[in-house]
Amino acid sequence: xQPLEMSAVDLVAALRQGDITAVQCTTAFLDRIExxxxxxxxxxxxxxxxxxxxxxxxxxxxxxxxxxxxLAGLPVALKDVxxxxxxxxxxxxxxxxxxxxxxxxxxxxxxxxxxxxFVGKTNMDExxxxxxxxxxxxxxxxxxxxxxxxxxxxxxxxxxxxxxxMAPVAIGSDTGGSxxxxxxxxxxxxxKPTYGRVSxxxxxxxxxxxxxxxPMARSAADCALIMETIAGHDPGDSTSLxxxxxxxxxxxxxxxxxxxxxxxxxxYAEGLDPExxxxxxxxxxxxxxxxxxxxxxxxxxxxxxxxxxxxxxxxEASSNxxxxxxxxxxxxxxxxxxxTKTGGFESxxxxxxCRSRAEGFGPEVKRRIMLGTYALSAGYYDAYYAKALRxxxxxxxxxxxxxxxxxxxxxxxxxxxxxxLGEKTDDPLxxxxxxxxxxxxxLAGVGGISFPCGFTKSGLPIGFQLQAPPxxxxxxxQAADRFQRLTDWHRRRPKAAGEVKA
Amino acid sequence: MSTAAPYTTIIGxxxxxxxxxxxxxxxxxxxxxxxxxxxxxxxxxxxxxxxxPVMNRQxxxxxxxxxxxxxxTIAPFTKWDRKNYFYPDxxxxxxxxxxxxxxxxxxxxxxxDPKGAFEPRRVGIIxxxxxxxxxxxxxxEAAGTGxxxxxxxxxxxxxxxxxxxxxxxxxxxxRAWLNELKLLLVYLGVSDxxxxxxxxxxxxxxxxxxxxxxxxxxxxxxxxIKNMNSFRSVERALVYEAAxxxxxxxxxxxxMGKTPKQTRGWDDPAGITRAQRHKEESSDYRYFPEPxxxxxxxxxxxxxxxxxxxxxxxxxxxKTLASKWTxxxxxxxxxxxxxxxxxxxxxxxxxxxxxxKVASNWMQQDVLRIxxxxxxxxxxxxxxxxxxxxxxxxxxxxxFDTSRGRExxxxxxxxxxxxxxxxxxxxxxxxxxxxxxxxxxxxLAANPKIVADVKSGKEQAAAGLIGQAKKKNPNVNPGKVRAxxxxxxxxxx
Numbered sequence: 001x002q003p004l005e006m007s008a009v010d011l012v013a014a015l016r017q018g019d020i021t022a023v024q025c026t027t028a029f030l031d032r033i034e035x036x037x038x039x040x041x042x043x044x045x046x047x048x049x050x051x052x053x054x055x056x057x058x059x060x061x062x063x064x065x066x067x068x069x070x071l072a073g074l075p076v077a078l079k080d081v082x083x084x085x086x087x088x089x090x091x092x093x094x095x096x097x098x099x100x101x102x103x104x105x106x107x108x109x110x111x112x113x114x115x116x117x118f119v120g121k122t123n124m125d126e127x128x129x130x131x132x133x134x135x136x137x138x139x140x141x142x143x144x145x146x147x148x149x150x151x152x153x154x155x156x157x158x159x160x161x162x163x164x165x166m167a168p169v170a171i172g173s174d175t176g177g178s179x180x181x182x183x184x185x186x187x188x189x190x191x192k193p194t195y196g197r198v199s200x201x202x203x204x205x206x207x208x209x210x211x212x213x214x215p216m217a218r219s220a221a222d223c224a225l226i227m228e229t230i231a232g233h234d235p236g237d238s239t240s241l242x243x244x245x246x247x248x249x250x251x252x253x254x255x256x257x258x259x260x261x262x263x264x265x266x267x268y269a270e271g272l273d274p275e276x277x278x279x280x281x282x283x284x285x286x287x288x289x290x291x292x293x294x295x296x297x298x299x300x301x302x303x304x305x306x307x308x309x310x311x312x313x314x315x316e317a318s319s320n321x322x323x324x325x326x327x328x329x330x331x332x333x334x335x336x337x338x339x340t341k342t343g344g345f346e347s348x349x350x351x352x353x354c355r356s357r358a359e360g361f362g363p364e365v366k367r368r369i370m371l372g373t374y375a376l377s378a379g380y381y382d383a384y385y386a387k388a389l390r391x392x393x394x395x396x397x398x399x400x401x402x403x404x405x406x407x408x409x410x411x412x413x414x415x416x417x418x419x420x421l422g423e424k425t426d427d428p429l430x431x432x433x434x435x436x437x438x439x440x441x442x443l444a445g446v447g448g449i450s451f452p453c454g455f456t457k458s459g460l461p462i463g464f465q466l467q468a469p470p471x472x473x474x475x476x477x478q479a480a481d482r483f484q485r486l487t488d489w490h491r492r493r494p495k496a497a498g499e500v501k502a
Numbered sequence: 503m504s505t506a507a508p509y510t511t512i513i514g515x516x517x518x519x520x521x522x523x524x525x526x527x528x529x530x531x532x533x534x535x536x537x538x539x540x541x542x543x544x545x546x547x548x549x550x551x552x553x554x555p556v557m558n559r560q561x562x563x564x565x566x567x568x569x570x571x572x573x574x575t576i577a578p579f580t581k582w583d584r585k586n587y588f589y590p591d592x593x594x595x596x597x598x599x600x601x602x603x604x605x606x607x608x609x610x611x612x613x614x615d616p617k618g619a620f621e622p623r624r625v626g627i628i629x630x631x632x633x634x635x636x637x638x639x640x641x642x643e644a645a646g647t648g649x650x651x652x653x654x655x656x657x658x659x660x661x662x663x664x665x666x667x668x669x670x671x672x673x674x675x676x677r678a679w680l681n682e683l684k685l686l687l688v689y690l691g692v693s694d695x696x697x698x699x700x701x702x703x704x705x706x707x708x709x710x711x712x713x714x715x716x717x718x719x720x721x722x723x724x725x726x727i728k729n730m731n732s733f734r735s736v737e738r739a740l741v742y743e744a745a746x747x748x749x750x751x752x753x754x755x756x757x758m759g760k761t762p763k764q765t766r767g768w769d770d771p772a773g774i775t776r777a778q779r780h781k782e783e784s785s786d787y788r789y790f791p792e793p794x795x796x797x798x799x800x801x802x803x804x805x806x807x808x809x810x811x812x813x814x815x816x817x818x819x820x821k822t823l824a825s826k827w828t829x830x831x832x833x834x835x836x837x838x839x840x841x842x843x844x845x846x847x848x849x850x851x852x853x854x855x856x857x858x859k860v861a862s863n864w865m866q867q868d869v870l871r872i873x874x875x876x877x878x879x880x881x882x883x884x885x886x887x888x889x890x891x892x893x894x895x896x897x898x899x900x901x902f903d904t905s906r907g908r909e910x911x912x913x914x915x916x917x918x919x920x921x922x923x924x925x926x927x928x929x930x931x932x933x934x935x936x937x938x939x940x941x942x943x944x945x946l947a948a949n950p951k952i953v954a955d956v957k958s959g960k961e962q963a964a965a966g967l968i969g970q971a972k973k974k975n976p977n978v979n980p981g982k983v984r985a986x987x988x989x990x991x992x993x994x995x
Binding site for chain 2: 200238316318
């Protein structure tokens, strides 16, 4: 039994049947993390001791015939944006270095109750702001398919750890594509659920109206398994939908006959890499062969997605990140005595605020705070924020209109395969464009899934994205699962990470 | 301000009231006052990363009640906004408040002075909105370090902000209006309005309108006064500020609009307002809709059912009491101004006594005197309405005279015992009619001069008998002795 190669669904079954113990399973992944994390840098915290203690406890309870949760013994990696009471939670920021929340995020609590084993916290772009994982204060993550390339972001550590066999599943968060884009660039499957499907309580906020937590795994079936645990109403999150979550795994194995999939011609505009375009075309062909029909649909306001997103998200972020001021927790600058007429600060308090934030935040976070602060300021609010909200409503309406005639919308996740580390770091605008195909889903509040649909000649994964109407996660998972029953792209493992091990 | 003043004082108020909820506006922490610092907190009110607010519907309903009593229009759809600013007692870096769509607006509250010190004044309410309170900064001056300590127990307490139109015309009116507002909110159970504990805070905006020889009205710059910690301070600060503005006007002729609105702090011991340090730039709070909360809808049915649950507000209760118990408007005002519990006590008493006026007199002259002397409330008053009605009934019957009744009353308050026991312990016994007649005969026999005087038409001479009667039997009712003696003398004729 080689747990590193097994799907989460199979692992849970093997653990249940006693073919493998939780300690054996957890040890295998921890050893793999130990061997490869020095290179990949997917984890910011690895909790070997805690994970093994928890695994041993699960084995004991299983032996004693006590009831166990649905994921008993399954190793899970958590993006470091989720509050954990037993591990630091840093958002990959110097601002929260060593910060230990006094509580678990709702998602974390649900996974704990399901007896999942947390192996550690994964690297990410600082405060989830970025599309390459290069904005981490604790170093970039390397893409297991090519160590010179970025894994995407912001959930780069979560994507790389699944791609590199360091965990069978990871939890990510997606504000403008942060689950789907790295999943696409790392050749794994990632689901961004409908806004409100998974509780945001304990998810450190980037942009509250866009943030959504979702599973990242090797297959749609594994994502469905995790969704059964993490989805559902949480009265502690006012934006959580008061709708029961279905049994996602029971809804997988259905044919695609009669399912109408929309194709957006504008997706093929200038900038789309030809190899990606080819992979996407082939994916449509597979879905057609499975019984789906493909129809062109229009999303007329999609072209405003990036500017709209880059107003709304920074505006909310500028307010959400105001709490990191050094007064209560997190990084606080040492007193500098510059609160003088010539020192530039009007009081010691203002000096502490300014210097704590100057030292604690990285450049991309500062850039977005400034953008958002500016756009919300008196005299600019109507021209920027208020207008962005109006365009956002139009974008959502585009989606709802399109879903009158199709059941799903398909297309690329990113315009290119994984890019080189450092390739876009000097050009923030080029970096913002990596979210081109993904931000619409978040602005519309609907769900989307990303999964591998081929590889480039140089061996980099190509991702395919499906988007669905509100709460149609079962259809997203069903279509992706059907695709994965007909293809084996998702079974390919990177060589790079394997070489690291040796 | 006398009516002869050469200007009109224009006053508007901004009142913050803490709502009487058990828990905070967006989390389940206790709102109890006086806890050890930072013991009534959780991730949400501490503003910890990842924490989220959930609206406390009870707070919203209480605020609705206040708005309904202030005759406001209730918005069918209202939302929350973030007011962004940095301050150490504001742990999230923003306050959850309401900006462009407050839950209520366009109300009114009238204040009437029963003695007619000023004309009845209807004060318009611009808006009432709900927001969360901040924590408290305590500047540790005792330690001499200049450190500031933060207590977040208060952070997240529900706060109702009530903003009036500039409709008040004198400091006295402002104080009376605040008393009326406080009375209303306490009647409705919306707030305890305890200024010492900070559950009610007032800022006042004031300026002068000065008629000019050419018929134009000159307006002095508006000043916002802060730091007033009692209604008396509000009145004093406004009196001071009006006079200060008048002097300034005479010296500078500066008018509104030419200088920015000034904030001045009230220095209570010194009895003056002082200009507060000017901020370099005006604050920009960057309000935007709070994305962590959903908008709130209020249906006509919800408003209707809340109206049904509301107790009668003071303004109409005064009229109800006056007509139901045939007491004066002044008496009704005094009773109602003491609060709902005292009114309930009075109505219970009046029902048992059967005479509103008599019950009202006892309430005002005796019960209120004790409550004021002991700084206590009617809830803690040792004599319940039944016991007091018993005493009043016997005084009305003539068993005791009023002053004897008062003595008994005082002893009942002190001992907490009923009338009979107190009467027995004081050695008082009701004097029977036969005893009174016997005593009077004895007195008449011993005082032929008085008898003669009365016979000659000087009835007031009978008063001379009363002192003697009291000496012989301290329990006799003087009025009864007088009447009996006169009757007996008449019978001699």
